[in-house]
Amino acid sequence: MDWVRQLGRWALENMQRWGRSGLFLLSTLAASVLVLRRFELVVQQVFAVGVLTLIIILVSGLFVGMVLGLQGYYTLVDFGAESSLGLVVALSLTRELGPVLTALLFAGRAGSALTAEIGLMKATDQLAAMEMMAVDPVRRVIAPRFLAGFVSMPLLAALFTAVGVWGGNLVGVGLLGVDSGVYWSAMRDGVDVYEDVLNGVIKSLVFGFMVTWIAVFEGYDAVPTSEGVSRATTRTVVNASLVVLALDFILTSLMFE
Amino acid sequence: MQKRVIELWVGAFVLAGVAALGVLAFKVGNLSGADVKDGFKVTAHFHNIGGLTVKAPVSMAGVRVGRVSNIFIDRDDYTAVVEMTLDPKYDNLPTDTSASILTQGLLGAQYVGLEPGGEDRYLKDGDRLDITQSALVLEQLIGQLLFSKAGGEDK
Numbered sequence: 001m002d003w004v005r006q007l008g009r010w011a012l013e014n015m016q017r018w019g020r021s022g023l024f025l026l027s028t029l030a031a032s033v034l035v036l037r038r039f040e041l042v043v044q045q046v047f048a049v050g051v052l053t054l055i056i057i058l059v060s061g062l063f064v065g066m067v068l069g070l071q072g073y074y075t076l077v078d079f080g081a082e083s084s085l086g087l088v089v090a091l092s093l094t095r096e097l098g099p100v101l102t103a104l105l106f107a108g109r110a111g112s113a114l115t116a117e118i119g120l121m122k123a124t125d126q127l128a129a130m131e132m133m134a135v136d137p138v139r140r141v142i143a144p145r146f147l148a149g150f151v152s153m154p155l156l157a158a159l160f161t162a163v164g165v166w167g168g169n170l171v172g173v174g175l176l177g178v179d180s181g182v183y184w185s186a187m188r189d190g191v192d193v194y195e196d197v198l199n200g201v202i203k204s205l206v207f208g209f210m211v212t213w214i215a216v217f218e219g220y221d222a223v224p225t226s227e228g229v230s231r232a233t234t235r236t237v238v239n240a241s242l243v244v245l246a247l248d249f250i251l252t253s254l255m256f257e
Numbered sequence: 258m259q260k261r262v263i264e265l266w267v268g269a270f271v272l273a274g275v276a277a278l279g280v281l282a283f284k285v286g287n288l289s290g291a292d293v294k295d296g297f298k299v300t301a302h303f304h305n306i307g308g309l310t311v312k313a314p315v316s317m318a319g320v321r322v323g324r325v326s327n328i329f330i331d332r333d334d335y336t337a338v339v340e341m342t343l344d345p346k347y348d349n350l351p352t353d354t355s356a357s358i359l360t361q362g363l364l365g366a367q368y369v370g371l372e373p374g375g376e377d378r379y380l381k382d383g384d385r386l387d388i389t390q391s392a393l394v395l396e397q398l399i400g401q402l403l404f405s406k407a408g409g410e411d412k
Contacts, residue, residue, distance in 0.1 A: 047263045051270045090285050155274025162277040193286035
């Protein structure tokens with residue numbers, strides 16, 4: 001009988017968390033509109049969330065593009081189709097790898113930092129102190145970080161994709177001897193701006209929204225102890241990664257018929 | 258001072274991101290006018306279009322002159338109608354220009370090849386190309402080959 005009760009408690013707790021995260025999102029969105037008037041707060045967070053993530057995104061994008069160039073070339077050359085290398089690299093980057101890998105790296109680099117920062121603010125009673133001074137912590141702390149994450153993600157994904165395409169060009173044209181003109185023209189023939197590029201941007205917007213939401217909520221909802229903050233940080237990375245991968249499947253099946 | 262540096266970095270980051278989007282749209286994608294949007298349309302009827310798809314290139318003497326903009330079935334004679342949008346600067350194609358469905362390379366994508374005729378009058382918007390050659394379908398070719406072989410042995 002006892003395990004039934006425990007199951008029930010587990011279910012109730014989870015439902016409560018879902019409800020809290022939904023209400024939290026609503027108040028964050030409402031505060032995000034207001035925080036636009038204090039734009040310098042958002043700018044500071046774009047620096048912390050976006051600019052500091054830039055290095056890992058650029059380096060990863062370059063290597064992913066180079067690996068795609070190598071693997072694509074070795075597979076395509078068997079069919080005498082190495083002229084499509086540019087198309088293979090560009091399509092896999094714009095449609096899937098750009099948004100998804102950027103979101104995963106973003107969750108690991110920026111999401112965990114957001115959760116840890118907000119969780120620690122809560123654990124050291126900084127959020128409570130703000131409320132004492134009649135400063136709304138959602139508006140002062142959460143909303144700028146949320147907005148910054150939402151804005152940074154598509155920019156980072158676009159940079160990842162662009163650098164990746166260049167990396168594929170570096171390997172394919174520079175190392176393996178695919179003709180440069182063929183590389184770029186196959187790409188332009190096959191990549192559609194709306195079908196591929198725009199859908200990739202939509203994906204990265206959705207991922208940015210979800211990852212940042214999870215990150216700020218986990219921080220805000222963390223148990224205010226050092227153990228609680230560490231658990232919340234882990235949960236952010238794990239949950240955000242799972243959500244990104246699952247959503248990617250759903251979005252792909254809706255977008256590309 | 259510190260604040261100025263942060264703002265500078267953020268500005269550079271946003272600029273770089275937007276520039277990357279621009280590169281994706283113009284250099285990787287085909288937004289830069291290579292797409293013929295306001296060209297003139299001609300149609301051609303084929304018995305079989307093989308694997309031709311919308312947006313496949315239309316080329317003449319190896320030079321791209323347009324794109325396939327629509328493919329549908331004629332309700333009356335059940336042939337495939339391929340609607341092509343041609344670049345308006347090629348407005349001097351003779352009316353007896355022929356269209357055939359060809360393949361790029363051995364396994365490549367299919368495209369429409371135009372072969373100019375000798376008429377004095379030129380194609381204009383809404384015209385129909387009468388001389389067409391359908392796509393080669395491998396199974397039909399093999400079938401014909403086997404058929405002619407079998408016929409030859411009988412004699």
